Amino acid sequence: MRIITISREFGSGGRELGKRMAELLGCAYYDREIITAIAREDSLDERYVEKMMEGPSFMTYPITIGCTLSYPPYAKQNEISILISQQRVMKKLAAKGDCVVMGQGADSILNEYQPVKLFVYADMEAKIRRCQERRPKGEYLTVRELQREIVRVDLGRAKRYELITSSKWGNKENYHLCVNTTGIPIKALAPQMADYARFRFEMEKQETSEIE
Amino acid sequence: MRIITISREFGSGGRELGKRMAELLGCAYYDREIITAIAREDSLDERYVEKMMEGPSFMTYPITIGCTLSYPPYAKQNEISILISQQRVMKKLAAKGDCVVMGQGADSILNEYQPVKLFVYADMEAKIRRCQERRPKGEYLTVRELQREIVRVDLGRAKRYELITSSKWGNKENYHLCVNTTGIPIKALAPQMADYARFRFEMEKQETSEIE
Numbered sequence: 290m291r292i293i294t295i296s297r298e299f300g301s302g303g304r305e306l307g308k309r310m311a312e313l314l315g316c317a318y319y320d321r322e323i324i325t326a327i328a329r330e331d332s333l334d335e336r337y338v339e340k341m342m343e344g345p346s347f348m349t350y351p352i353t354i355g356c357t358l359s360y361p362p363y364a365k366q367n368e369i370s371i372l373i374s375q376q377r378v379m380k381k382l383a384a385k386g387d388c389v390v391m392g393q394g395a396d397s398i399l400n401e402y403q404p405v406k407l408f409v410y411a412d413m414e415a416k417i418r419r420c421q422e423r424r425p426k427g428e429y430l431t432v433r434e435l436q437r438e439i440v441r442v443d444l445g446r447a448k449r450y451e452l453i454t455s456s457k458w459g460n461k462e463n464y465h466l467c468v469n470t471t472g473i474p475i476k477a478l479a480p481q482m483a484d485y486a487r488f489r490f491e492m493e494k495q496e497t498s499e500i501e
Numbered sequence: 502m503r504i505i506t507i508s509r510e511f512g513s514g515g516r517e518l519g520k521r522m523a524e525l526l527g528c529a530y531y532d533r534e535i536i537t538a539i540a541r542e543d544s545l546d547e548r549y550v551e552k553m554m555e556g557p558s559f560m561t562y563p564i565t566i567g568c569t570l571s572y573p574p575y576a577k578q579n580e581i582s583i584l585i586s587q588q589r590v591m592k593k594l595a596a597k598g599d600c601v602v603m604g605q606g607a608d609s610i611l612n613e614y615q616p617v618k619l620f621v622y623a624d625m626e627a628k629i630r631r632c633q634e635r636r637p638k639g640e641y642l643t644v645r646e647l648q649r650e651i652v653r654v655d656l657g658r659a660k661r662y663e664l665i666t667s668s669k670w671g672n673k674e675n676y677h678l679c680v681n682t683t684g685i686p687i688k689a690l691a692p693q694m695a696d697y698a699r700f701r702f703e704m705e706k707q708e709t710s711e712i713e
Contacts, residue, residue, distance in 0.1 A: 410673060459673075461622060467679040473704055481700050488693050492685055 291316065291387040291490050292404035294395040296450070296458065299442040300416030302475040303409035307389045309479035314486065316387035319379075323393060326378040327371060341371050342393065343445050372453065392446065394453035396463060405489045407482065408464040413439070415471040465489060503528065503599040503702050504616035506607040508662070508670065511654040512628030512647075514687040515621035519601045521691035526698065528599035531591075535605060538590040539583060553583050554605065555657050584665065604658065606665035608675060617701045619694065620676040625651070627683040677701060 293310060297303020304320065311318035324342060328335040379398050382388065390399065396406040411419070417435045424430070430438065450458035461467045466485060470478060505522060509515020516532065523530035536554065540547040591610050594600065602611065608618040623631070629647045636642070642650065662670035673679045678697060682690060 408673075412674070461620075461671075461673050461679045461681070462624070465681045467673045469673070469677045472708065473701075477700075477704060481697055484696070485693055488689070489685075492689060496684065 290383070290402050291486075292383055292399055292402045293389045293407065293486050294399060294404045295389060295391050295407045295409060296396060296446075296464065297392065297409035298411060298416060298459070299439045299446075300420045301409045301411040302419060302470045302478075304391060305475040306407075306409055306470070306479055306482060307391050309475060310483045310486065311389040313479060313483040314387070314389070316389060317382070317385065318389050318391075319382050320391035323375065323378055323382065323390075326382070327374045330378065331370060331374050333367070333371070338371060341368055342375070342449065343442065394450050397450075397454035397456070403493055405486045406464040406466075407486075408459060408461065408467040410459070410467065410469055412469075412471045502595070502614050503698075504595055504611055504614045505601045505619065505698050506611060506616045507601060507603050507619045507621060508608060508658075508676070509604065509621035510623060510628060510671070511651045511658070512632045513621045513623040514631060514682045514690075516603060517687040518619075518621055518682070518691055518694060519603050521687065522695045522698065523601040525691060525695040526599070526601070528601060529594075529597065530601050530603075531594050532603035535587065535590055535594065535602075538594070539586045542590065543582060543586050545579070545583070550583060553580055554587070554661065555654065606662050609666035609668070615705055617698045618676040618678075619698075620671060620673065620679040622671070622679065622681055624681075624683045 291314075293307075293314075295303050295307045295310075297306075307320070308318055324335060324338050327333070328338045331338075375393060376398050379390065379393070379395060383390065383399050383402055390404075396404060413436060416439050417432055420430075420435050420439065447458035450456075454463075456463055466482075468478070468482065503526075505519075505526075507515050507519045507522075509518075519532070520530055536547060536550050539545070540550045543550075587605060588610050591602065591605070591607060595602065595611050595614055602616075608616060625648060628651050629644055632642075632647050632651065659670035662668075666675075668675055678694075680690070680694065
């Protein structure tokens with residue numbers, strides 16, 4: 290099984306890189322699919338699952354679950370159940386075959402598959418520029434607001450990562466390769482990273498056959 | 502000018518990677534050469550220069566300089582003079598043409614040349630194994646002693662890096678690519694990294710020609 294996990298800073302182009310790598314390697318790409326599957330399996334609203342998986346660990350506002358309205362501490366209980374579902378869903382998807390899995394602690398959850406683990410990052414200035422270029426129609430955030438948003442999203446990712454893996458999000462020790470996308474078009478970078486993934490898979494195959 | 506700077510954890514195989522990349526790219530390789538040049542220019546003992554460039558910022562033991570014996574605070578003064586020489590020597594070498602420069606804050610000192618900046622690291626276990634495999638004849642250190650030595654050398658590198666660059670050694674933000682060598686033969690990794698360097702140089706060339 291050839292699995293690539295990609296953790297990334299918000300605005301670094303990690304998602305585009307993951308999609309392009311999956312295309313180049315001819316394998317599945319899982320990102321939003323994981324949220325959809327959790328929502329379906331747990332009969333929860335997709336947006337709610339997404340919020341829970343994005344935000345910090347403790348939610349302090351009411352949220353709709355399916356058709357009912359939930360307040361903490363129900364939220365906390367749901368959060369734990371979502372975490373469990375996430376692991377189940379992710380492993381089920383991974384078992385289907387070669388894939389690229391975005392974020393969500395996949396590098397730790399899918400560790401048994403010996404995935405190639407990438408971390409994608411960029412300078413704050415580059416991340417802000419990227420967010421500006423890709424902003425939804427009608428949305429206009431100032432540079433300061435964008436920076437705050439980037440920090441907020443990444444803080445949520447870091448908190449959830451630490452909850453799942455008990456290790457620090459973005460610490461290079463957790464990954465095989467950390468790549469800075471500042472000033473590099475993702476389209477040009479993707480074949481490089483796909484090559485690197487192929488190389489790592491080849492190395493692991495050799496190592497396995499040596500052990501055998 | 503095509504310059505690659507390589508910072509590395511002790512025992513990660515960064516030096517071997519640098520040498521192999523220089524061979525593959527057909528360019529100069531500077532590591533020990535910088536120390537030799539500083540010693541020559543400043544009429545200092547090579548081992549002394551090496552010790553100063555390896556160790557932490559404040560030395561608290563007597564050391565021989567050329568033929569004389571020096572005690573702090575002379576050492577402090579020499580340390581500053583070595584730092585200045587280091588910058589001069591490094592820029593002189595870089596100006597000669599394409600090269601790979603190992604450690605010593607080269608990523609910051611040579612920033613004007615827009616070098617490709619790599620950081621090489623590995624798990625502690627892998628670094629210890631590598632040190633054991635490459636230990637000088639007759640030297641035998643226990644695993645605990647090796648680990649202490651690895652931490653000591655890297656602490657020295659970190660301190661000197663911070664002194665030169667005012668930024669944190671090993672922080673991925675300072676580099677273009679951070680590569681984990683755990684379980685990967687350097688000989689196999691080198692062509693991958695040389696390819697990546699070529700790719701980055703190509704990208705920069707395109708960007709420059711767009712600006713022009």
